[in-house]
Amino acid sequence: MGKRLMFEKPLGMRDTLPFFYNQKAKARKQLSDAILSYGYSFMDTPLMEYHETVGKVSATLDQQLFKLLDQQGHTLVLRPDMTAPIARVAASQLKNSEFPLRLAYEGPVFRAQQTEGGKPAQFEQVGTELIGDHSSYGDAEVIALLVESLKNAGLNDFVITVGHIGFVKAFFRDVLGEDEETIETLLQFLYRKNYVGYREAVKALPISEDKQTALLQLLTLRGGEEVFEAGRSLARNQTCMQAVNELKQLYRLLKEYGVEQSIYFDLNLISHMDYYTGVLFEGYAPNLGALLCNGGRYDTLLPSFQLNASATGFAVHLERLVEALNVQEDEDQRIGIIVDNDSYARGIKQAKNKRAEGYAVLLQHRDQIADVEAFRSQLSETIDLTNEGGAKG
Amino acid sequence: MSNRLTIAMPKGRIYEEAAELMKQAGYDLGADLDESRKLILDFPEQNIRIMMAKPMDVVTYVEYGAADIGIAGKDVLLEQDRDVYEVLDLKISPCYVAVAGVPDQPLSRIAPKIATKYPKVASDYFREQGEQIEIIPLNGSIELAPLIGLADRIVDIVSSGRTLKENGLVEYEKIADITSRLIVNPVSYRMKSNEIDQMVSKLSNVMEEASS
Numbered sequence: 001m002g003k004r005l006m007f008e009k010p011l012g013m014r015d016t017l018p019f020f021y022n023q024k025a026k027a028r029k030q031l032s033d034a035i036l037s038y039g040y041s042f043m044d045t046p047l048m049e050y051h052e053t054v055g056k057v058s059a060t061l062d063q064q065l066f067k068l069l070d071q072q073g074h075t076l077v078l079r080p081d082m083t084a085p086i087a088r089v090a091a092s093q094l095k096n097s098e099f100p101l102r103l104a105y106e107g108p109v110f111r112a113q114q115t116e117g118g119k120p121a122q123f124e125q126v127g128t129e130l131i132g133d134h135s136s137y138g139d140a141e142v143i144a145l146l147v148e149s150l151k152n153a154g155l156n157d158f159v160i161t162v163g164h165i166g167f168v169k170a171f172f173r174d175v176l177g178e179d180e181e182t183i184e185t186l187l188q189f190l191y192r193k194n195y196v197g198y199r200e201a202v203k204a205l206p207i208s209e210d211k212q213t214a215l216l217q218l219l220t221l222r223g224g225e226e227v228f229e230a231g232r233s234l235a236r237n238q239t240c241m242q243a244v245n246e247l248k249q250l251y252r253l254l255k256e257y258g259v260e261q262s263i264y265f266d267l268n269l270i271s272h273m274d275y276y277t278g279v280l281f282e283g284y285a286p287n288l289g290a291l292l293c294n295g296g297r298y299d300t301l302l303p304s305f306q307l308n309a310s311a312t313g314f315a316v317h318l319e320r321l322v323e324a325l326n327v328q329e330d331e332d333q334r335i336g337i338i339v340d341n342d343s344y345a346r347g348i349k350q351a352k353n354k355r356a357e358g359y360a361v362l363l364q365h366r367d368q369i370a371d372v373e374a375f376r377s378q379l380s381e382t383i384d385l386t387n388e389g390g391a392k393g
Numbered sequence: 394m395s396n397r398l399t400i401a402m403p404k405g406r407i408y409e410e411a412a413e414l415m416k417q418a419g420y421d422l423g424a425d426l427d428e429s430r431k432l433i434l435d436f437p438e439q440n441i442r443i444m445m446a447k448p449m450d451v452v453t454y455v456e457y458g459a460a461d462i463g464i465a466g467k468d469v470l471l472e473q474d475r476d477v478y479e480v481l482d483l484k485i486s487p488c489y490v491a492v493a494g495v496p497d498q499p500l501s502r503i504a505p506k507i508a509t510k511y512p513k514v515a516s517d518y519f520r521e522q523g524e525q526i527e528i529i530p531l532n533g534s535i536e537l538a539p540l541i542g543l544a545d546r547i548v549d550i551v552s553s554g555r556t557l558k559e560n561g562l563v564e565y566e567k568i569a570d571i572t573s574r575l576i577v578n579p580v581s582y583r584m585k586s587n588e589i590d591q592m593v594s595k596l597s598n599v600m601e602e603a604s605s
Contacts, residue, residue, distance in 0.1 A: 118457060159583045193478040196574055200482075222586075264583065284580040289458025290476075291579070 012113040012121025019329055023322045024124070027153045028106055031126045031316060034149040038141070040104040040128050045085035047108070051075035057304045058084040059275040066110040066121060078110035082125060083313060084301065090131050091305035099132030099309065106318075118289075120319075127295070127315035131302065134310035136246055139279040139297060140253035146283065146293060146314045147259040154325055158285045158292065160262050161222075162250070163269025165276050165296075167231065167243035171218065174237040175211050186215070191270040195219055221267035225251055231267055243278075250279060271296065279312070285324035292320050334360045336375065336382040340367070343385035350383065396588050398441045398581075401460035402426075403448035407573055410485040411464045418595040440588070452477060452576065461581035462589065467571045468550060472511045478582050480593055481575035484600060488552035490514055490568040494539045495561070500524070501545050508538030508547045515548035518568045536560045 009015070016024065032042065048068070049055060052075070055065055060080035068076045079085055082105040090101055106126040113121045128145060130138050143160060150158055168190070172183040182205065189198035202215045214234055221227045221234070228251070231244045247265065254260045271280055271294055280296025295314030302309045335354055339347035344365070351361040362379075366386045369375045376382045402411055408427040415422055420439055427445070434443045444460055448469065455463040456475040463477075468490055470479060490511065508529040509515045519526045529544050531537075536556055538544040550571065551557065557564060575596060577589055 161583055193476070193579065196479045196482045264586075282583075284583045286580075286584050287458070288580055289456065289578060 010113070010121075011115065012111075012119065014120055014122070020322070022330070023325070023327055024318055027322050027325065028124075028126055028318060030153040031149045031318075031321075032104065032106060034152040035104045035126075035128055035145065038102070038128075038145050040102040040145075042104045042106065043086070043089070044105065044107060045079065045082065045089060047078055047110075048076045049079055049085055049088075051077050054079065054084045054088055057087075057301055059272055059298075060111070064112050066112050078122075080111065081109050081315065082107065082127060083129060083298070083315070086129050087131075087301045087307075087311070088305050090129075090309070090311075091302055091307035095307055100138070101131040102128070103131065104128045123320075124318040125315045126318055127313055129311055129313035131311040132309045133312075134297075134299070136249045136253060136279075138310075138312050139246075139250050140257065142295060142312050142314055143250075143254060143263070143281060144257035144259050146281075146295065146316070147257075147262050149316065150283070150293070150321070153321060154327075155285060155321065158262060158283055158324070159264055160281050160283045161264045161266045161269055162247070162279060162281045163266050163271075164243045164247055164279050165270060166278050167235075167240060167247070167267055168218070168270065170237060170239035170243060171234060172215075174235070174240055175214055176205075176207070187270060187273065190268050191273055219268060222265060224264065227265045227267060246279065275301075277310075281314070283316075285320075287326070288320055288324050290317075290320065292317060292324060332378060332380055334362055334379050336379040337361060337363050338366050338369065338372070338375070338382060338384045338386055339363060340365065340386040342387075347385050350385070396440065396585055398462055398585065398588050398592065399444060399460045400441055401444045401446045401451045401454040401463035401465075403451055403464055403466075403573070404445050405448065407448060407464070407466070407486045408445075411483070411573065414483055414485060414596065414599060417599045418592070420592075420595075455576050455578050458578045458580055461578050461585060462592065463576050464573050465576050466573055467569070468511065468514070470574060470576070471569065472513050474513065476579060478577040478579060479574050480577055481597055481600070483573045483575055483596070484603070485573045486552075487570070487572050488550050489570045490548060491551045492518070492546050492548055492565040492568065493536075493551070493557050493562045494546040494565060496563045498539075498545065500526075505546070506544040508535055508544035509549060510535060511548055514568065518548065536562055 051067060055077035058080045065080055066078040070076050086103055086105065094101060104127065108122050108124050110122050128142060130142055147160065172186060176182050185201055186198060189201060199216060202212055205212065217234055221231055228244055228248045235241045235244055251260065254263055269280060269282065271282060275298055276296040277299040278297035281294065282291055283293035285292045293314055293316040295312065297310065297312040299310045302311055337347045337351050347363050351363045354361045402408060404427060412422050412426065420441060422443055426434060426443065432445050444454065446454055448466055451463040451465040452469050452473050452475050454460040455477050464483065505524065505526045506529050507515045507526045508531050510532060512528045512530055515528060516526065529538060535547045535549045538547055539562060540560060546565065548568065551564060554564065575593065582589060
């Protein structure tokens with residue numbers, strides 16, 4: 001390992017310079033305005049948690065956790081998401097409050113550092129958790145709120161793909177019985193987006209041709225509401241049917257919210273091997289190589305903190321949202337007042353007045369300006385109170 | 394947004410077969426693209442843009458979304474484990490990854506060394522066999538390593554087996570069959586689903602006709 005150069009930051013860490021900071025702050029506010037308008041309350045938790053509590057139950061894979069040791073030798077994690085910490089709080093300090101809980105968050109989360117670019121170890125998430133509502137109304141509220149938040153932030157072109165892990169698992173059980181090993185293998189292929197492997201594995205199974213066809217048809221179950229009919233025709237058992245009905249009901253509710261234009265269904269969608277338990281979703285925007293947002297129903301997380309409650313929520317990757325919004329740099333709205341020794345007091349007074357009117361005003365002594373023209377050009381307006389400036393401004 | 398598809402094509406050996414397949418599916422890229430030095434070519438009437446990339450790099454372009462679609466070898470997919478959809482086996486440039494070495498030579502009992510371009514594939518394979526090995530990463534002419542005693546075995550692509558034979562090496566185990574795959578960026582898969590589904594179904598029709 002060579003010596004660090006003075007400008008270097010730890011791997012995967014980024015600075016946020018003023019322009020990007022402003023864009024992020026704006027997008028964050030627009031998202032949280034929408035979230036607040038749905039009656040959610042914002043909260044925060046520590047950046048660090050124990051690995052054996054929050055780290056173990058988080059949706060983030062163990063090898064992707066950013067781990068550290070504390071002075072007592074406990075393994076800590078920099079929080080990989082906000083869902084697990086909020087579940088911890090909901091199951092402890094908030095357990096006697098009135099459920100359903102509507103909680104929201106905004107803040108940095110962390111991943112293990114990676115040498116490859118474009119995979120930051122720290123990024124910001126804005127999101128919600130609806131805890132203690134296990135109905136389709138809960139699923140619909142969370143997805144509708146996600147759509148409205150993104151729209152409020154100014155994003156118009158995006159797609160939310162909705163799936164149902166309960167459907168996939170029930171369908172596999174229906175076709176394959178209790179052959180857990182095969183089910184696990186097929187789920188893995190879907191999770192890894194490997195349709196070639198899935199097809200090969202299905203064709204190699206010692207089952208009837210009808211069953212193979214059914215398993216292969218699963219791959220075609222994506223699109224609009226027509227997938228419900230197709231899903232229904234594949235479903236033979238009660239749990240499977242119920243999952244399709246849940247999606248149908250969800251779609252009806254999303255139509256009531258008027259957000260169905262952004263919604264697609266994909267019954268193969270598996271965002272995580274064993275975290276989600278029902279409806280789940282992912283959001284995408286053009287010109288972003290990676291996921292913009294995701295979420296879903298998770299029913300086993302709260303029980304791992306000894307609270308028996310179902311929950312659902314979403315998280316938006318804030319930096320990626322800003323990237324997707326692709327806004328140009330705003331014109332600088334600041335006003336500059338150039339002063340010298342004689343006009344300093346006048347300058348302070350004038351700045352105070354302007355600030356009271358809501359302007360951002362910077363007061364600058366003439367002696368410290370190297371190039372007056374360059375100074376002027378970065379501001380929307382300059383007032384020169386020096387003799388040189390004379391009547392100008 | 395434009396619904397033009399950007400396709401990362403592998404330069405070199407695989408290109409010709411891949412281009413032929415694309416042609417049969419109705420996307421005529423011309424035969425001599427590979428010889429030209431141009432890296433980006435637009436086909437506005439077919440609404441596609443072609444990027445010529447090194448075969449090893451196709452998956453990277455697709456994962457980051459620089460290309461919507463790509464044609465990549467399964468060997469690279471196995472080695473790099475990237476977040477892309479693997480939608481179609483194009484069945485072109487078939488070969489396989491295998492373990493090879495000098496005949497009748499057992500693995501070293503102390504620290505078996507494996508020379509390879511595929512460190513992950515090799516370690517995963519030997520781990521599954523209950524064997525902990527050490528990797529010697531090489532970029533080419535892997536066959537040299539066991540001949541000069543740098544490694545006990547190599548893990549490499551075998552197509553005809555000629556190189557192994559000519560260097561007096563034998564194949565020990567086959568690890569996986571390799572063909573080229575059609576891969577898709579996860580976001581493009583959703584945002585441009587119509588265009589992509591269309592291309593996938595055209596290509597899979599060609600595949601089916603070929604196999605029937």
